[in-house]
Amino acid sequence: MTDTDGHVVARIGKPHALRGEVTVQLHTDDPESRLVPGTVFDTRAEPGSGVPRRLTLATTRVHRGIWLLGFEEVQDRTGAESLRGTRLVLAAEAFEDEDDDEGWYEADLVGLTARTPDGEVVGEVVALELGAAQDRLVLRRPDGTRALVPFVEAIVPEVDPEAGRLVVDAPPGLLDLDSSGE
Numbered sequence: 001m002t003d004t005d006g007h008v009v010a011r012i013g014k015p016h017a018l019r020g021e022v023t024v025q026l027h028t029d030d031p032e033s034r035l036v037p038g039t040v041f042d043t044r045a046e047p048g049s050g051v052p053r054r055l056t057l058a059t060t061r062v063h064r065g066i067w068l069l070g071f072e073e074v075q076d077r078t079g080a081e082s083l084r085g086t087r088l089v090l091a092a093e094a095f096e097d098e099d100d101d102e103g104w105y106e107a108d109l110v111g112l113t114a115r116t117p118d119g120e121v122v123g124e125v126v127a128l129e130l131g132a133a134q135d136r137l138v139l140r141r142p143d144g145t146r147a148l149v150p151f152v153e154a155i156v157p158e159v160d161p162e163a164g165r166l167v168v169d170a171p172p173g174l175l176d177l178d179s180s181g182e
Helices: 077-081
Strands: 006-016 021-026 040-044 054-063 066-071 087-091 113-115 121-129 136-140 145-150 158-160 165-167
Touching: 006 040, 006 066, 006 077, 121 145
Parallel strands: 113 165
Antiparallel strands: 006 021, 006 087, 021 066, 040 054, 040 087, 054 066, 113 121, 121 136, 136 145, 158 165
8 A cells, every 4th residue: 555545544553451442543523434333444554563454443433532442453451562653554545525625635745845935955754743723743953953843834934745746935943943963
């Protein structure tokens, strides 16, 4: 499966309790309709990790504000631990009826060239980190360092996937604040 074949709905976190449930970081604004028992997700995991190519959702519940998922293929904590970091993906067709102006998926953004309003290349988008207050674009800077950019309209006023770019109108120093080597 390639990034264009679907959208990441959630990323699996740590195991919860002993029966194979896992916590998830949501990548959807509609978990109630996406995380329904019986839904089959394609998975994206590190090569050689042993994670099944597909997982069937068996249970969902929210505990203290955290979504917990159980899968038919995972029966215990050890199996749940092996899923850590796995992304759950739904086919793009599942999103066809949605309004395109609702937002951006990580797959839409990764690979875009980040430029200043003057056209200077400041990096390439390598990931989208979801946050409680705001999401952040992870840029690989031309010198190989990483920078985090708040993904808000005031700083990223233009996203143009067809042109393969987005505009980053960052205040002075922002791109250097969170830089770290990869």
